[in-house]
Amino acid sequence: MDTRIDGKLKTWNDEKGFGFITPTNGGQDIFVHISKYPRQGGKPVIGEALSFEVALNTDGKKSAVNVQRPGQAKSAKSKPSRGTAGSEARGKGSFFGTLLSVCFVAVLGYMGYLALQPKLKGAQVQAIQSSPATIAGRFSCDGRRFCSDMTSCEEATYFLRNCPNTEMDGDGDGIPCESQWCTGPFAK
Numbered sequence: 251m252d253t254r255i256d257g258k259l260k261t262w263n264d265e266k267g268f269g270f271i272t273p274t275n276g277g278q279d280i281f282v283h284i285s286k287y288p289r290q291g292g293k294p295v296i297g298e299a300l301s302f303e304v305a306l307n308t309d310g311k312k313s314a315v316n317v318q319r320p321g322q323a324k325s326a327k328s329k330p331s332r333g334t335a336g337s338e339a340r341g342k343g344s345f346f347g348t349l350l351s352v353c354f355v356a357v358l359g360y361m362g363y364l365a366l367q368p369k370l371k372g373a374q375v376q377a378i379q380s381s382p383a384t385i386a387g388r389f390s391c392d393g394r395r396f397c398s399d400m401t402s403c404e405e406a407t408y409f410l411r412n413c414p415n416t417e418m419d420g421d422g423d424g425i426p427c428e429s430q431w432c433t434g435p436f437a438k
Contacts (some may be wrong), residue, residue, distance in 0.1 A: 254316075255280075256302045262294045271300055271314055282314040291319045326349060397427035406431050 255273050257280070262269035267284035280307050282302070302314040366426055389405055391413035400406040400418070406426040409416050418426035 356394040
């Protein structure tokens with residue numbers, strides 16, 4: 251559709267970047283987005299004269315395109331206006347690009363976490379292994395077998411190393427009661 255319509259800017263919302271144009275020859279007000287507005291000439295001003303073409307937007311509603319102020323030359327048909335399908339695709343692409351970047355950073359963070367786990371567990375094992383001589387006199391095998399029976403990592407370590415039939419090292423790494431006493435939130 252190559253028919254230009256004359257009208258005046260009736261309303262404008264600067265924060266949201268859109269408004270409505272009232273056609274000079276009457277009819278319904280036409281939606282206009284800032285991306286369809288001419289670049290030169292400054293901000294939209296309520297009451298200013300405009301000429302425009304009408305097209306259906308992605309929602310199937312009428313909207314102004316190729317908006318011009320009086321005295322501006324018609325833009326060449328081959329030049330796309332700001333906000334055409336190309337910029338919409340860039341907007342969608344940037345969303346997926348951002349999403350991809352966030353996923354990449356999350357994967358790197360997780361890989362770093364996994365790389366540090368053996369070092370952290372090694373330090374915990376070393377700390378646990380260095381203390382049996384000091385705790386031997388305080389604890390004795392009395393039939394307790396589970397983490398829920400223990401009151402500290404020290405005690406659980408003693409029982410794991412010195413008492414039969416304990417069930418406190420589910421992953422077999424030498425650190426007892428990891429989620430309760432030795433590395434969990436209640437570690438002491």
